[in-house]
Amino acid sequence: MSTAVTNIGELVTWEEGRPLRHAAAFVVDAGRVAWVGDAARVPAADEVLDAGGAAVIPGFVDSHTHLVFAGDRATEFEARMAGRRYSAGGIRSTVAATRAAGTDALAALLASRVAELRRQGTTTLETKSGYCLDVAGEERSLRLARDVTGETTFLGAHVVPEGWDPDAYVELVTGEMLAACAPHARWIDVFCETGAFGADQARTVLAAGVAAGLLPRIHANQLGFGPGVQLACELGAAAADHCTFLSDADVAALADTGVVAGLLPGVEFSTRQPYPDARRLLEAGVRVAIATDCNPGSSFTSSMPFCIALAVRELGMTPLEALHAGTQGGAWSLRREDVGHLRVGARADFVVLDAPSHLHLSYRPGVPLVGRVLRAGRPA
Amino acid sequence: MSTAVTNIGELVTWEEGRPLRHAAAFVVDAGRVAWVGDAARVPAADEVLDAGGAAVIPGFVDSHTHLVFAGDRATEFEARMAGRRYSAGGIRSTVAATRAAGTDALAALLASRVAELRRQGTTTLETKSGYCLDVAGEERSLRLARDVTGETTFLGAHVVPEGWDPDAYVELVTGEMLAACAPHARWIDVFCETGAFGADQARTVLAAGVAAGLLPRIHANQLGFGPGVQLACELGAAAADHCTFLSDADVAALADTGVVAGLLPGVEFSTRQPYPDARRLLEAGVRVAIATDCNPGSSFTSSMPFCIALAVRELGMTPLEALHAGTQGGAWSLRREDVGHLRVGARADFVVLDAPSHLHLSYRPGVPLVGRVLRAGRPA
Numbered sequence: 001m002s003t004a005v006t007n008i009g010e011l012v013t014w015e016e017g018r019p020l021r022h023a024a025a026f027v028v029d030a031g032r033v034a035w036v037g038d039a040a041r042v043p044a045a046d047e048v049l050d051a052g053g054a055a056v057i058p059g060f061v062d063s064h065t066h067l068v069f070a071g072d073r074a075t076e077f078e079a080r081m082a083g084r085r086y087s088a089g090g091i092r093s094t095v096a097a098t099r100a101a102g103t104d105a106l107a108a109l110l111a112s113r114v115a116e117l118r119r120q121g122t123t124t125l126e127t128k129s130g131y132c133l134d135v136a137g138e139e140r141s142l143r144l145a146r147d148v149t150g151e152t153t154f155l156g157a158h159v160v161p162e163g164w165d166p167d168a169y170v171e172l173v174t175g176e177m178l179a180a181c182a183p184h185a186r187w188i189d190v191f192c193e194t195g196a197f198g199a200d201q202a203r204t205v206l207a208a209g210v211a212a213g214l215l216p217r218i219h220a221n222q223l224g225f226g227p228g229v230q231l232a233c234e235l236g237a238a239a240a241d242h243c244t245f246l247s248d249a250d251v252a253a254l255a256d257t258g259v260v261a262g263l264l265p266g267v268e269f270s271t272r273q274p275y276p277d278a279r280r281l282l283e284a285g286v287r288v289a290i291a292t293d294c295n296p297g298s299s300f301t302s303s304m305p306f307c308i309a310l311a312v313r314e315l316g317m318t319p320l321e322a323l324h325a326g327t328q329g330g331a332w333s334l335r336r337e338d339v340g341h342l343r344v345g346a347r348a349d350f351v352v353l354d355a356p357s358h359l360h361l362s363y364r365p366g367v368p369l370v371g372r373v374l375r376a377g378r379p380a
Numbered sequence: 381m382s383t384a385v386t387n388i389g390e391l392v393t394w395e396e397g398r399p400l401r402h403a404a405a406f407v408v409d410a411g412r413v414a415w416v417g418d419a420a421r422v423p424a425a426d427e428v429l430d431a432g433g434a435a436v437i438p439g440f441v442d443s444h445t446h447l448v449f450a451g452d453r454a455t456e457f458e459a460r461m462a463g464r465r466y467s468a469g470g471i472r473s474t475v476a477a478t479r480a481a482g483t484d485a486l487a488a489l490l491a492s493r494v495a496e497l498r499r500q501g502t503t504t505l506e507t508k509s510g511y512c513l514d515v516a517g518e519e520r521s522l523r524l525a526r527d528v529t530g531e532t533t534f535l536g537a538h539v540v541p542e543g544w545d546p547d548a549y550v551e552l553v554t555g556e557m558l559a560a561c562a563p564h565a566r567w568i569d570v571f572c573e574t575g576a577f578g579a580d581q582a583r584t585v586l587a588a589g590v591a592a593g594l595l596p597r598i599h600a601n602q603l604g605f606g607p608g609v610q611l612a613c614e615l616g617a618a619a620a621d622h623c624t625f626l627s628d629a630d631v632a633a634l635a636d637t638g639v640v641a642g643l644l645p646g647v648e649f650s651t652r653q654p655y656p657d658a659r660r661l662l663e664a665g666v667r668v669a670i671a672t673d674c675n676p677g678s679s680f681t682s683s684m685p686f687c688i689a690l691a692v693r694e695l696g697m698t699p700l701e702a703l704h705a706g707t708q709g710g711a712w713s714l715r716r717e718d719v720g721h722l723r724v725g726a727r728a729d730f731v732v733l734d735a736p737s738h739l740h741l742s743y744r745p746g747v748p749l750v751g752r753v754l755r756a757g758r759p760a
Contacts (some may be wrong), residue, residue: 364681
């Protein structure tokens, strides 16, 4: 069954030297992009999808989310916005609610969040454990995550749980917990930050994950300057996410190693922290991804279009660079060659916008502009 | 036909001393709120609307939009975000496109924008002329606007059109143009700003409108300090919109006169200008409205939830204050007692959120959380 997608106002493919086309069409066959070219020369196909003059873009690749959790921290957000200290426990309240949740209830919450992302045009998503911080709970989170995405990340080393000695907890994470979780995960991650895990602990966690067959990625340099980005570069991690506080040496190391800088501007929006500087990274030749970091504490947005609009307003990106970072950049971050673009061979993951151009994603902030969402050529 | 709305997670009514209720229900009869009270004591009704545990809020009142236009200025936005000067004419390009548009085409554009606002929970909207700047065009714009809302504003004095002497244009606006437009408008407006109309010209325009039976409102103090807010207070205008640059005397005058300060944070988001300070206004006792200013040049968002999220992040409002400004505040701005709240007697304009609390409008920025939208008790 092949489908010709026609009457496209603007087609974003990320083809080399030609990121977008006008008067173009493409053909989907067996869930893949089989042909891209001038609309006037589109080959015959079994059916036609008329885009009605709208822009067609690759489906978003959200390379950083935390969707497996229970509970709500809206009142913590409210207190933070009012400048009040909030004593109800922050991440600990999410850990308590997630541990206490029944498996079916947790699966239902996860499924509703995945559906929410899909409706907003996200066709590939990464998601993590990290809200149970015990062996059975982390394993359960990853089993559930694996049912909704291939991009699952073991983040037992999210924070040190209450009552634990940090080194003893690292031993648990790299021992029994890793053994239970590795079969359900593709990635190993650690939150390397003052108050979470230091450089040596983070190196221990990532090295153990790699030894267990996982690929490394890291939360780094979110709240201040620190060793996380350099560690990511030293270990050849796929991505260093946050990258808000970077030294010149950090930027140079990212550029030299090709480690993807994952920028998560929803966090800065929802915490009133300073935004990362995407312009500086792009000009240094760093590969940049934009993701939502969807989580109940610091960024409960699931909207890639919103994060793209923020990237333009606050991070110094052009609308095309921001869209690239939310599609091709996310695919780089996840080391995926089949998604994030619409070149021949890609999985046919695409969004028909309710707009004539990708510019509208930032020109019309907050407006739901995601029309049809297709994944492997089928309605997502 | 009466409807009991039940199983509400949180009900925002703006009742005196009790802005929101839990374990509450309300009854709609003949399109009005007929009863509000404890869920356990809800009177019998012909049918039940089960809110599924979600929050119910008044429909948004968008007190400032410019929806009657043709053309697109996405590339101007792109250039501005890149820090480049854009020479393709700004508002003049919208004027040219709107003048050239066929009436049916212009009506269709307007209808699609109104539908977009409705889907996002806006149940009352103001909209203006101001993109033709000639007698027939301004009149046509207002005839079209009147078909979609009772809140129509004559803004012939938007800018001085190319080739006109400013005083001669004011004479046209207050003479022949006003005579043609007044029958289709409720409001008279003027853009009082350096580069548009000065204080004396603005006073002349508003006074002429008032003499023709229109009610005054004003665009003021957007790009710098200026006389617009004081003029609004002197004339007893309903609202002074923008209010980004205010002296202490301006703030005091707004508080003393009850003129509503309309804040339009989508403009500052899309132009990288400094945001207005809502906290200062609220603490001085000024009545505040939040609106989108939806227009193709400086703020092409139509999303009240997005503007509410910005008001919390950038303007120093609490989530409840921001929601109030986007509902009750908008109603004050339009001098409407029947909308913007859900007290007994209100028109039954309400939104069932896909969320348990109004907090989620800012806690989950960019996420489409507007579920069902009802206007006078019927699907909007």
